[in-house]
Amino acid sequence: MDQPTICPTLLRDMLSARSFPNALNVLAEATGTTAILFDMEGQVLIGPMAGNAWGREILDIDKGRDLILEAHRLALDDGGQKDASPAAGAMAEAMGHFAVPLTISGQHAGMLTLGDRPRRPLPETVVAQVARALNKEPGPLLAAAEQLKPWTPTEAAAAKDLAALLNRLFGELCAQERSLQLRIEELSVVYGITGLMAGTMDLQEILNKIARLVTDVMKVKACSIRLLDEIAGTLVIKAICNLSDAYLSKGPVTVDRSPIDAAALAGQIVYIPDLPADPRTLYPHEARAEGIVSGLVCGMIYRGKPVGAIRVYTGEPHVFTPFEESLLQAVSSQAAAAVANAQLFAQKLASERYTRQLEYAGTVQRRMIPSTPPSADRVEIGAVYRPTFEVGGDFYDFISLPKRNLGIAIADVSGKGVPASLQMASLRAALRVNAYHTYDIDRIIGLVNKHLCRDAGQGEFATLFYGVISPSLRFTYCNAGHNPPMLLRDGQIQYLETGGMVLGVDASAAFERGLIDLKAGDVLLLYTDGAADAMNFNEEQFGQARLAESLRQNADQSAQRIAQNILWDIRRFRGLADRIDDLTMVVVKVHGA
Numbered sequence: 001m002d003q004p005t006i007c008p009t010l011l012r013d014m015l016s017a018r019s020f021p022n023a024l025n026v027l028a029e030a031t032g033t034t035a036i037l038f039d040m041e042g043q044v045l046i047g048p049m050a051g052n053a054w055g056r057e058i059l060d061i062d063k064g065r066d067l068i069l070e071a072h073r074l075a076l077d078d079g080g081q082k083d084a085s086p087a088a089g090a091m092a093e094a095m096g097h098f099a100v101p102l103t104i105s106g107q108h109a110g111m112l113t114l115g116d117r118p119r120r121p122l123p124e125t126v127v128a129q130v131a132r133a134l135n136k137e138p139g140p141l142l143a144a145a146e147q148l149k150p151w152t153p154t155e156a157a158a159a160k161d162l163a164a165l166l167n168r169l170f171g172e173l174c175a176q177e178r179s180l181q182l183r184i185e186e187l188s189v190v191y192g193i194t195g196l197m198a199g200t201m202d203l204q205e206i207l208n209k210i211a212r213l214v215t216d217v218m219k220v221k222a223c224s225i226r227l228l229d230e231i232a233g234t235l236v237i238k239a240i241c242n243l244s245d246a247y248l249s250k251g252p253v254t255v256d257r258s259p260i261d262a263a264a265l266a267g268q269i270v271y272i273p274d275l276p277a278d279p280r281t282l283y284p285h286e287a288r289a290e291g292i293v294s295g296l297v298c299g300m301i302y303r304g305k306p307v308g309a310i311r312v313y314t315g316e317p318h319v320f321t322p323f324e325e326s327l328l329q330a331v332s333s334q335a336a337a338a339v340a341n342a343q344l345f346a347q348k349l350a351s352e353r354y355t356r357q358l359e360y361a362g363t364v365q366r367r368m369i370p371s372t373p374p375s376a377d378r379v380e381i382g383a384v385y386r387p388t389f390e391v392g393g394d395f396y397d398f399i400s401l402p403k404r405n406l407g408i409a410i411a412d413v414s415g416k417g418v419p420a421s422l423q424m425a426s427l428r429a430a431l432r433v434n435a436y437h438t439y440d441i442d443r444i445i446g447l448v449n450k451h452l453c454r455d456a457g458q459g460e461f462a463t464l465f466y467g468v469i470s471p472s473l474r475f476t477y478c479n480a481g482h483n484p485p486m487l488l489r490d491g492q493i494q495y496l497e498t499g500g501m502v503l504g505v506d507a508s509a510a511f512e513r514g515l516i517d518l519k520a521g522d523v524l525l526l527y528t529d530g531a532a533d534a535m536n537f538n539e540e541q542f543g544q545a546r547l548a549e550s551l552r553q554n555a556d557q558s559a560q561r562i563a564q565n566i567l568w569d570i571r572r573f574r575g576l577a578d579r580i581d582d583l584t585m586v587v588v589k590v591h592g593a
Helices: 008-014 019-031 053-059 064-076 086-094 124-134 138-147 153-199 203-218 259-265 284-290 322-368 417-437 441-455 543-553 559-574
Strands: 034-039 044-050 095-104 107-118 222-229 234-241 269-272 295-302 305-313 379-386 394-400 406-413 462-469 474-480 486-489 492-495 514-517 523-527 583-590
Touching: 019 034, 019 044, 019 107, 019 153, 034 064, 044 053, 044 064, 053 064, 053 107, 053 138, 064 086, 064 095, 064 107, 064 124, 086 095, 086 107, 086 124, 095 153, 107 153, 124 138, 203 222, 203 234, 203 305, 203 322, 234 305, 259 269, 259 295, 259 305, 269 322, 295 322, 305 322, 322 417, 379 394, 379 559, 394 417, 394 583, 406 417, 406 523, 406 583, 417 441, 417 462, 441 462, 441 474, 486 543, 492 543, 523 543, 523 559, 543 559, 559 583
Parallel strands: none
Antiparallel strands: 034 044, 034 107, 095 107, 222 234, 222 305, 269 295, 295 305, 379 583, 394 406, 406 462, 462 474, 474 514, 486 492, 486 523, 523 583
16 A cells, blocks of 8 residues: 655645755765656656756756756656657756655655766767757757766766655645744644633533534534533533434433543543444444444543533544544643633622622621610610621511500521521511511410421521510510520629420411519610630630629620620620620610609
């Protein structure tokens, strides 16, 4: 079988530099011959370069170049060219011509011929025949022929060796030039993919363009790009070029069943000579029906983490070159980066949308929290509210009731963030509805409990303290699993614990109501977990004892000032340690008549 040849156009481009004609001219002058470099189709790449008077004299005539080329082509054809002119035949017979093959990277690329130097003194009959063919007086040609120095066997051998050496040099330089061109092509493709990344963050658009680009540059039949679903362990098709719907719907590709893809995702580049016949192929019949034969698979790996795989297919048997493998690896690396960047960008957009929604939810929730405490006869009220996040599960509320009664509530819903805030809103709505239409506090809390039991999921519950202050300062309350409020009276602390269990767990739970008559000088502190459970860097809790002492120390202040000062005591204790829970406090201070 004949070896493949280098494309003539490509070879001509590689040999277009000035150094190659100059080198051929030096060879012609050194050997006293005419030198010509042909491609494998017999077309002239460089030359003729005349290194003796005979060749220069003929090339000065219009028809001379064609005559010399004809004589040299006879050397390429080993004298088999039957339609050669008599003059070319006479020159070829009288002159010594030989050809040396040009090889580039193991491929035949052309032939270098040396000739127009006689084996013995040139007969006048040959000179006359050439003169007639060129319509030229024979005198100048005879003078040039007399200057020709016949070949000696030693000179002929040396000339042939020199031509072979020059051909080897040409081949090496062309191979380097070709390698450089391939590297430039590779960089151009990689740069093009980088441009895709800079131009858009639409992942699907990027992958579609990469699939088309790889198919065009590598001159393959088709290309597919699959992304890895880490949870399912499957490679999901995301982009294709020149693959049918029937082939794409052949079935799932799982990493544990595909040794080809498993190796690619591990960092190997996998070559499949014959897909339909390869035992590693998951769907050989579908590959045969699609008309794909050879394949190359490369994993898309970003910072050591596989994100997918690129496959290229040919329609006939093909051995991929090191350049093609290198190119696919470079493309896969850039594609992996594009996928990672696009995913990060999508996550960023989703995070920004979530943040905006969270901010809006926080705004809505803060509207549910009273902006200012209500005013009531002989009762002063203060409050602070500090959620850990934009939204939280704590709330307090004041409910104006008939006959100048005032409802005061504080609650803590399990969890944090958006789920807790939704539960908080549901609890607040249920409490307000039932407080307006039901008289007994224990019954109100029982109805709220049933409501939460219908809505709460597994592990969701709430604690609630709700009490009503009458104009006569009678305080009726129910504590549903909440931190017992502290009643400071004459320097002593009482805890309001009467009530029942937390809400949202048992729909049949029973609740009791407590009753206490408030008097001038009493200070009532309602609070959530965030106050007593605040921790410092030594993992010590602020605790009920410190909370009670802070209440005593600040009891002579206004209700709002008491709440603010207790908050500052908690912050000083906690220092720079992170707040781990929402913090809410309500202070009720009773004045004299």
